[in-house]
Amino acid sequence: PVSLPFAVGQCGNQVGCRFWDLALREHAAVNKKGIYDESLSSFFRNVDTRSGGDGPDIYKGKICSLKARALLIDMEEGVVNEILQGPLRDVFDSKQLITDVSGSGNNWAVGHKLYGYQYRENIVEKLRKTAEHCDCLQCFFIIHSMGGGTGSGLGTFVLNLLEDEFPEVYRFVTSVYPSGEDDVITSPYNSVLAMKELNEHADCVLPIENESLFDIVNKIHQMINSGKLGSTVKQNSLVTSSAGSTKTVQEKPFDAMNNIVANLLLNLTSSARFEGSLNMDLNEISMNLVPFPRLHYLVSSLTPLYTLADVNVPSRRLDQMFSDAFSRDHQLIQTDPKHSLYLACALLVRGNVQVSDLRRNIERLKPSLHFVSWNQEGWKTGLCSVPPVGHSHSLLALANNTCVKPTFIELKDRFMKLYKKKAHLHHYLHIDGMEQSCFSEAISSLSDLIEEYNELDATKGGPRTDPSRLKIAV
Amino acid sequence: MSIVTVQLGQCGNQIGHEVFNALCSDVHGTHGLCSKKENESYHDACKERFFSEEESEVPVARAVLVDMEPKVISQTLSIAARSGYWKYDDRSHFCQKQGSGNNWANGYSVHGPRHKEVIMNLVQKEAEKCDRLGGFFTIMSMAGGTGSGLGAFVTQCLRDAFPTSFILNHVIWPYGTGEVIVQNYNSLLTLSHLYQSSDALLVHENDVIHKICAQLMKIKQISFRDVNQVIAHQLGSVFQPTYTAEGGSHYSRNPLGDLMETLVPHPEFKMLGLRNIPQMPENSLPYSTFSWPGLIKHLRQMLIANAKMEEGIDWQVRPPQLGSSIPSSHSTNKPLHFNTSIANLVILRGKDMHNVDLGSFRDPSLYTSWLNPQDAFNAWKTPRAFNKYEKSAALVSNSQFLLKPLDNVVGKAWNMFASKAYIHQYTKFGIEEEDFLDSFTALEQVISSYTIL
Numbered sequence: 001p002v003s004l005p006f007a008v009g010q011c012g013n014q015v016g017c018r019f020w021d022l023a024l025r026e027h028a029a030v031n032k033k034g035i036y037d038e039s040l041s042s043f044f045r046n047v048d049t050r051s052g053g054d055g056p057d058i059y060k061g062k063i064c065s066l067k068a069r070a071l072l073i074d075m076e077e078g079v080v081n082e083i084l085q086g087p088l089r090d091v092f093d094s095k096q097l098i099t100d101v102s103g104s105g106n107n108w109a110v111g112h113k114l115y116g117y118q119y120r121e122n123i124v125e126k127l128r129k130t131a132e133h134c135d136c137l138q139c140f141f142i143i144h145s146m147g148g149g150t151g152s153g154l155g156t157f158v159l160n161l162l163e164d165e166f167p168e169v170y171r172f173v174t175s176v177y178p179s180g181e182d183d184v185i186t187s188p189y190n191s192v193l194a195m196k197e198l199n200e201h202a203d204c205v206l207p208i209e210n211e212s213l214f215d216i217v218n219k220i221h222q223m224i225n226s227g228k229l230g231s232t233v234k235q236n237s238l239v240t241s242s243a244g245s246t247k248t249v250q251e252k253p254f255d256a257m258n259n260i261v262a263n264l265l266l267n268l269t270s271s272a273r274f275e276g277s278l279n280m281d282l283n284e285i286s287m288n289l290v291p292f293p294r295l296h297y298l299v300s301s302l303t304p305l306y307t308l309a310d311v312n313v314p315s316r317r318l319d320q321m322f323s324d325a326f327s328r329d330h331q332l333i334q335t336d337p338k339h340s341l342y343l344a345c346a347l348l349v350r351g352n353v354q355v356s357d358l359r360r361n362i363e364r365l366k367p368s369l370h371f372v373s374w375n376q377e378g379w380k381t382g383l384c385s386v387p388p389v390g391h392s393h394s395l396l397a398l399a400n401n402t403c404v405k406p407t408f409i410e411l412k413d414r415f416m417k418l419y420k421k422k423a424h425l426h427h428y429l430h431i432d433g434m435e436q437s438c439f440s441e442a443i444s445s446l447s448d449l450i451e452e453y454n455e456l457d458a459t460k461g462g463p464r465t466d467p468s469r470l471k472i473a474v
Numbered sequence: 475m476s477i478v479t480v481q482l483g484q485c486g487n488q489i490g491h492e493v494f495n496a497l498c499s500d501v502h503g504t505h506g507l508c509s510k511k512e513n514e515s516y517h518d519a520c521k522e523r524f525f526s527e528e529e530s531e532v533p534v535a536r537a538v539l540v541d542m543e544p545k546v547i548s549q550t551l552s553i554a555a556r557s558g559y560w561k562y563d564d565r566s567h568f569c570q571k572q573g574s575g576n577n578w579a580n581g582y583s584v585h586g587p588r589h590k591e592v593i594m595n596l597v598q599k600e601a602e603k604c605d606r607l608g609g610f611f612t613i614m615s616m617a618g619g620t621g622s623g624l625g626a627f628v629t630q631c632l633r634d635a636f637p638t639s640f641i642l643n644h645v646i647w648p649y650g651t652g653e654v655i656v657q658n659y660n661s662l663l664t665l666s667h668l669y670q671s672s673d674a675l676l677v678h679e680n681d682v683i684h685k686i687c688a689q690l691m692k693i694k695q696i697s698f699r700d701v702n703q704v705i706a707h708q709l710g711s712v713f714q715p716t717y718t719a720e721g722g723s724h725y726s727r728n729p730l731g732d733l734m735e736t737l738v739p740h741p742e743f744k745m746l747g748l749r750n751i752p753q754m755p756e757n758s759l760p761y762s763t764f765s766w767p768g769l770i771k772h773l774r775q776m777l778i779a780n781a782k783m784e785e786g787i788d789w790q791v792r793p794p795q796l797g798s799s800i801p802s803s804h805s806t807n808k809p810l811h812f813n814t815s816i817a818n819l820v821i822l823r824g825k826d827m828h829n830v831d832l833g834s835f836r837d838p839s840l841y842t843s844w845l846n847p848q849d850a851f852n853a854w855k856t857p858r859a860f861n862k863y864e865k866s867a868a869l870v871s872n873s874q875f876l877l878k879p880l881d882n883v884v885g886k887a888w889n890m891f892a893s894k895a896y897i898h899q900y901t902k903f904g905i906e907e908e909d910f911l912d913s914f915t916a917l918e919q920v921i922s923s924y925t926i927l
Contacts, residue, residue, distance in 0.1 A: 278698060279573075287575045356694075
């Protein structure tokens with residue numbers, strides 16, 4: 001089944017670029033014969049370019065020219081132009097790009113209302129064309145940041161549009177949330193306005209915080225430089241690494257962080273692309289991890305962050321991987337799931353890991369985690385045989401946990417600080433279609449969400465009385 | 475008579491493949507330990523039941539493969555063909571691309587009706603290949619979306635299209651600590667629907683088979699393949715040819731019919747459990763000796779004490795004293811752990827099975843009062859050893875074996891239902907709260923019926 005990523009805005013496209021690069025690397029490592037197969041078709045079309053330009057799609061046989069299934073949207077040209085001049089230029093064609101020159105000025109309203117309105121038809125047309133080439137479209141991915149104007153505003157506009165045009169296709173969103181010290185002053189406005197859209201129109205959201213990515217990058221640097229481990233680390237196994245991909249230029253500062261997010265997406269879709277003894281498709285993730293429609297924010301953690309060169313991995317090391325997935329060091333968002341309430345948890349394992357390894361570790365970790373009363377054994381598991389490049393196995397954990405509540409409360413507080421003073425509001429309100437009510441509705445939506453988490457938290461640690469069973473006449 | 479197997483979903487297809495493998499390798503094995511004539515007879519009977527002879531050099535499994543995503547079927551087809559011993563019919567499969575998303579409603583209400591015609595055409599084709607159709611064997615898990623939801627729908631279609639054929643559903647009970655979070659909902663809906671169209675449900679529990687792999691087969695890193703191979707072995711021990719009548723001169727022609735007749739006297743009681751003894755790693759076989767009295771003794775105690783395997787049996791459990799029996803079947807007399815049976819079937823395979831004393835299985839105190847002990851117990855035999863075990867015995871039991879697992883699943887599903895968690899995922903595809911309540915009612919009824927045996 002096909003997944004169609006939309007990279008929107010500067011952050012979205014920078015991550016997107018790393019994603020395509022690493023996807024090619026992953027498939028190149030697995031696909032030795034150069035045959036265009038089912039797994040490649042999830043992300044790439046095979047195009048016959050012999051007649052020049054954009055030829056017809058080839059569905060079977062040898063790989064001719066791979067084109068990414070994607071839409072790259074940005075209201076500034078910088079990032080997208082760089083992609084088109086870089087080593088990935090042949091992977092995209094102009095029909096997949098939607099760009100403008102002036103940017104959104106870190107203003108959600110400009111992105112959503114102004115550019116949304118302006119580019120709607122263009123986006124729909126390109127979306128339809130791209131979707132036409134897909135045999136079976138299962139999922140859209142939106143990759144964007146919440147704090148700016150394009151990713152946040154136009155990105156959520158696209159989200160709405162996707163629901164209108166393709167209501168049956170799942171909508172997964174990877175959102176980079178701004179930190180407290182974000183240098184964009186209006187980021188709380190942009191984020192909260194975007195949150196309302198995510199609440200109402202996304203099937204699943206994977207919130208990510210730059211701080212977490214930054215910490216992971218640092219941790220890896222420390223590990224390598226400290227020489228503590230005494231063995232060499234496989235370069236291409238770093239979750240932050242571009243090694244082996246097409247990138248030959250000196251890595252830019254955000255590349256390492258963006259690679260982490262790219263790896264998240266690769267792992268998330270691995271079981272849909274590659275075979276395994278217990279497949280886990282994206283629609284299953286949504287089904288199992290979203291018990292109530294609006295509670296669809298998932299905390300993700302990735303392990304391992306790197307692999308040592310020694311090949312023999314005893315099962316104790318394997319168990320360490322599971323423990324790591326539940327440690328805060330490996331999370332992509334700064335929350336504390338262990339002290340909050342799990343509503344549901346998914347473990348997607350890749351590589352030479354069997355069901356007994358899964359069971360052993362679930363049994364081991366379960367006692368230290370608090371699960372909601374109606375889902376005491378709420379684990380969704382998947383086993384994919386193909387590990388990521390450079391690793392013998394890996395684990396992606398996705399948790400629906402009330403620990404996201406503090407993050408949202410903080411966001412709300414930052415928003416209110418500005419809103420109470422009406423700071424910068426005029427920049428938004430003078431955009432056609434923006435009214436004060438947009439703000440009040442957005443904050444209300446966020447408050448409601450926080451309240452839903454509150455109600456669940458209230459059940460934590462309480463006495464367990466299971467509801468009495470149905471009585472039937474004997 | 476031939477059996478048409480319908481493999482549904484990832485689990486159904488993975489297991490189905492191991493089953494045909496096990497049947498084939500047993501037939502080709504040189505460990506039959508019986509006369510050449512016997513062996514040939516066995517071979518022919520097995521072939522007729524499960525394989526068809528076509529222009530290809532290898533036998534072709536009588537099976538229809540169904541899945542809503544392509545990876546598993548494509549793997550299954552190619553691995554089977556590579557074995558060189560058997561294969562599937564290249565056209566006898568149907569798959570889509572989307573999967574069912576672990577959503578029973580999606581499998582049942584969307585995929586089912588949408589693909590009914592294509593799937594039933596494939597089934598019809600396989601049925602027509604049979605000289606005489608003995609019935610259908612479907613393999614599915616309850617936890618996911620395709621095997622469970624689409625499986626329930628297909629079973630209904632089979633019942634409608636073949637009203638007089640036997641339908642046996644092989645159902646995989648998922649691990650208790652979860653493979654799928656909504657597995658209890660999916661299981662609830664599957665069981666309640668199957669109960670309406672199926673003749674019997676033959677159940678394998680993942681937790682139980684996992685323990686067998688760990689403790690008996692001594693496998694360190696247990697994979698689903700290991701689990702599936704044990705399941706296939708157990709199924710083979712039931713479905714390979716046997717003589718159902720004492721002094722019978724030919725292998726039974728109607729295995730599914732015979733099974734139903736012996737084990738399912740009443741439509742309220744359709745849950746069948748399966749035990750098999752002995753189970754050990756292949757390399758231990760040459761060093762082990764077996765005696766029929768020993769095997770029978772263990773198997774009987776496994777029945778009475780509801781033991782899942784031949785280790786860790788509780789020998790303290792005893793059948794109740796019959797002297798103080800009360801005509802009503804309420805269990806005030808029976809010790810709490812005693813597993814009451816409605817009907818049992820023991821299958822003996824191997825040397826010297828002629829004179830095996832099965833009197834202990836005929837003990838009336840094992841059974842509810844409403845059947846004659848003669849009718850409640852049956853034995854099938856063959857001197858032909860199965861799958862390298864010089865002697866082996868299988869027990870198919872309609873008893874309280876599955877009462878606790880059923881009660882657990884319904885309890886957990888009810889707990890989740892009370893909070894309304896995940897219900898929106900089902901109503902999205904047309905399964906409403908009312909449908910859940912109907913299923914709860916149906917299964918509480920089954921639980922109640924089995925409890926008061």
